[in-house]
Amino acid sequence: MEKSELLSVKEASEILGVSSATVKNWIKLGKLKGQRNGAFFLLSQKDVLDKSSELASSTDLRSRRNKSRQSSNFIPKSYISASSPNYKTIKNLILCEDFSKNNIKDILCSYSHGLLKKAGVPQNISKILLKSLKSSSQSDVSYNKKISGLDCNSHTKNYPLVLIPKEDTLGMLYLSLRSMQDKKSTGAYYTPFFVADELIKNVFADIPSKEISGKKILDPACGTGNFLIRLPENVPLSNIYGYDIDSTAIAIARINLAIRYKITSQNELDIIFSNIRSRDFLFDTEKESLAYDHVIGNPPWGYAFKRPQINAIKKLFESFEGKGKPESFTLFVEKALKCSKSLCFVLPETILSSDYHCGIRKYILKMSCIKQLCYLGEAFDKVQCPCITLQLTKGLYISHIKASFYKKQNKGGRTLCLLRSFVVPKSRIDSDNFNILADDSEYAILQKMHEVPHFTLKDNCDFALGIVTGANSTLLSDTYSNGLEPIIKGKDISKYSISVGNTYTAFSPDKYQQVAPISLYRAQDKLFYRFIANEPVVALDRNALLSLNSANIMVPHVNGYSNYYIMAILNSSAMSFYYRHTCKNLKVLRSTLETLPIPICDEVTRKEITKMSKMISDYYANNDQSFDEEIVLKTIKRLDKCVANLYNLNADQVKILSE
Known part of the structure; x- marks a missing residue:
């Protein structure tokens, strides 16, 4: 084949109206033919043009929300008043x-x-x-x-x-x-x-x-x-x-x-x-x-x-x-x-x-x-x-x-x-x-929270993105069968709680478009956080669960501070307030999580917070039924107050948190 008839991944992506990552994944899944050229792929111009024609007449990309290929008319309903x-x-x-x-x-x-x-x-x-x-x-x-x-x-x-x-x-x-x-x-x-x-x-x-x-x-x-x-x-x-x-x-x-x-x-x-x-x-x-x-x-x-x-x-x-x-x-x-x-x-x-x-x-x-x-x-x-x-x-x-x-x-x-x-x-x-x-008044709270002795997760935590399958329809199932295991989505995560939904996969790293080190997925004591949220929403996993990229992973390693303690701080009203008043992003990014001030405290307080956090987590995981819901809700309030004290917030400032 003549060199002029070959395209790079980037050139193919521009013709197809998709990202380079998607082109690479299609090659991996056999949807496009690609030949290796050292560390890169080259694609036949004819194959790419044939794929482009196929996409133009299919609904595949519409389901992927790729508007660059939508040809249907769009009526902008807010351009003029609906009462007109x-x-x-x-x-x-x-x-x-x-x-x-x-x-x-x-x-x-x-x-x-x-x-x-x-x-x-x-x-x-x-x-x-x-x-x-x-x-x-x-x-x-x-x-x-x-x-x-x-x-x-x-x-x-x-x-x-x-x-x-x-x-x-x-x-x-x-x-x-x-x-x-x-x-x-x-x-x-x-x-x-x-x-x-x-x-x-x-x-x-x-x-x-x-x-x-x-x-x-x-x-x-x-x-x-x-x-x-x-x-x-x-x-x-x-x-x-x-x-x-x-x-x-x-x-x-x-x-x-x-x-x-x-x-x-x-x-x-x-x-x-x-x-x-x-x-x-x-x-x-x-x-x-x-x-x-x-x-x-x-x-x-x-x-x-x-x-x-x-x-x-x-x-x-x-x-x-x-x-x-x-x-x-x-x-x-x-x-x-x-x-x-x-x-x-x-x-x-x-x-x-x-x-x-x-x-x-x-x-x-x-x-x-x-x-x-x-x-x-x-x-x-x-x-x-x-x-x-x-x-x-x-x-x-x-x-x-x-x-x-x-x-x-x-x-x-x-x-x-x-x-x-x-x-x-x-x-x-x-x-x-x-x-x-x-x-x-809100800014005064932020300054006070940042001035207390604290550490951050920067260089103190391993982060991992959840799995991107690249082909959900073939690699995920909504019914369980032998060889499948649950995979968590962002909507399955609430503060302190993981709700195992009805999504399953046969773990096959070589078939996925994006996958993190297996050791992080299988960590016995890791934190999941919801990716799409306006505040940290964190839950602890002790079952080595898998997750999709709407539920990402943290594995902290801070000497003397347990994952229960870190989860309690990130889920607190004080941290929610801090996050919402310093970050205007509907995606919870690693770069932001790494800047959040997590207070340093004495061993007694640390153990008390850890104990309360574990009790709440155990309750929602159905591992401990010795507490009723009213006690758990009171414990959450007590934990919130304890965290506010760590940040030296006074009564008026605590009231602002709840507003």
């Missing part, structure tokens, strides 16, 4: 069987024409705006003929859209027509209307109304203009700017602004075409030193850059340290700070603490001050990624940062509910971590 009459109309329209046969641009053109007409935009101006939605192969004659017949289009008659001020109805329609695959590859995800509203409200909250009209505002990844059409009423059209690499989205953004401002003149049309452009904000060389007062929006997350772009990024962006793949949203932050006085973006929460994003945090602290940080939780539908809004300012010293916490509510229409808000000194953050999870 247009929401139900668009949903019914997308599900209409014969509707799917239409060209996307033709559909958008039809509905844009109708909404422009309802807004009172003159026909000569509408024609120019709609021309951007013309198919590249379409002649001007056929296009003009199509425009003249739009009023009798059957879909616009059967499924009419209503003109609603500041609602991105056309954007909702466009996003619903696009496949998940398109959005994933470009890093583009819709922004719920209530997130856009909250961001805009926070940006302009401290600006006097009479001053807003003089502010130049840019959304550098504006999409269909969702943020721009929701700006305050007194922002003039001439001060609104928007860029995007999606020319269809830009065409819709222009139409949206024409509708919002009900334009009637050629001058207004010229402003829209001049200010709202199909442009690559990151790589455009146009000089923009402090060109804007505010940059707002939701930049792309996880855009797939090509190799030449990555080479350019290394030269153009200070925050990218050249390791791994560049992350698009961090590059947008850097570029926006170079051309504006203020920035407020919707961003994934990981930007605050992930080591991977340390470069942009350093750049932010060097170039600006953080004014406000809002935690929004999982505000996006079908995107399990907590998000934030981060507001930065330049040229103005700010000594304190405002932190706010919101929760998405679905009752009575989707909205964000403010849970609490407080202000802290800017000294509370550094480039290692931007999280602000504790107010002043």
Whole structure:
């Protein structure tokens, strides 16, 4: 076989839209043929392309949650209000069987024409705006003929859209027509209307109304203009700017602004075409030193850059340290700070603490001050990624940062509910971590806990990930038979307790995709901890049980301190409080567990805590029925109080723990 017909694992993974680890596992399981080349594998280009075709027509990857291969239409239910009459109309329209046969641009053109007409935009101006939605192969004659017949289009008659001020109805329609695959590859995800509203409200909250009209505002990844059409009423059209690499989205953004401002003149049309452009904000060389007062929006997350772009990024962006793949949203932050006085973006929460994003945090602290940080939780539908809004300012010293916490509510229409808000000194953050999870009274508890004599699990514990089978359907069973043994999942673990579920496996390390040293799985005195959790959830195993990677393993070896003692500290209310106010991650990571302060204490106290912890563990393991549940619950409370005393917490601080 010619060398040019062979692919590396990485090249194969890019074609298949899966990780390199998955490709290696498929080779191991015989799902792909691979030939060894020293320490590496090479794959036949034909085999990889055949596999790609097979995946495109199967549901295998959908069940693996791989959105890059999903081709079904996704209706973003929070993009506009569910109470809007247009929401139900668009949903019914997308599900209409014969509707799917239409060209996307033709559909958008039809509905844009109708909404422009309802807004009172003159026909000569509408024609120019709609021309951007013309198919590249379409002649001007056929296009003009199509425009003249739009009023009798059957879909616009059967499924009419209503003109609603500041609602991105056309954007909702466009996003619903696009496949998940398109959005994933470009890093583009819709922004719920209530997130856009909250961001805009926070940006302009401290600006006097009479001053807003003089502010130049840019959304550098504006999409269909969702943020721009929701700006305050007194922002003039001439001060609104928007860029995007999606020319269809830009065409819709222009139409949206024409509708919002009900334009009637050629001058207004010229402003829209001049200010709202199909442009690559990151790589455009146009000089923009402090060109804007505010940059707002939701930049792309996880855009797939090509190799030449990555080479350019290394030269153009200070925050990218050249390791791994560049992350698009961090590059947008850097570029926006170079051309504006203020920035407020919707961003994934990981930007605050992930080591991977340390470069942009350093750049932010060097170039600006953080004014406000809002935690929004999982505000996006079908995107399990907590998000934030981060507001930065330049040229103005700010000594304190405002932190706010919101929760998405679905009752009575989707909205964000403010849970609490407080202000802290800017000294509370550094480039290692931007999280602000504790107010002043809570922070005093954290400091006190960290100041007591303590040890950590760093270099004092062996850690192991649970098993990744790579093929659950063939290597796991939900019924027991000879040769099988239980395997624990994260949901089987509670504090002090392991509930052996109904999942079994025949332990075969050579068949698994990922497996830790067998000695750690078979350790007679090990701790399991739940991987997906917002606090440590730990239980002791004395039966050498196996676990999947949702239930990971710790084997501490701290002289004089038993695993029962360490389990008691990690499960305590004090440690739960410490964890939740220093770590904002739904995954309990080894790196975090290794930093938690475990108090050093005298032998008498140590034995007392160990005894209580063992009694609780034995009760839940059904090994000791000499205590009833009421006694166990009282023991847990007594143990909690004992741990709080180790951290020197007073009565008022203990009360805060329970709150």
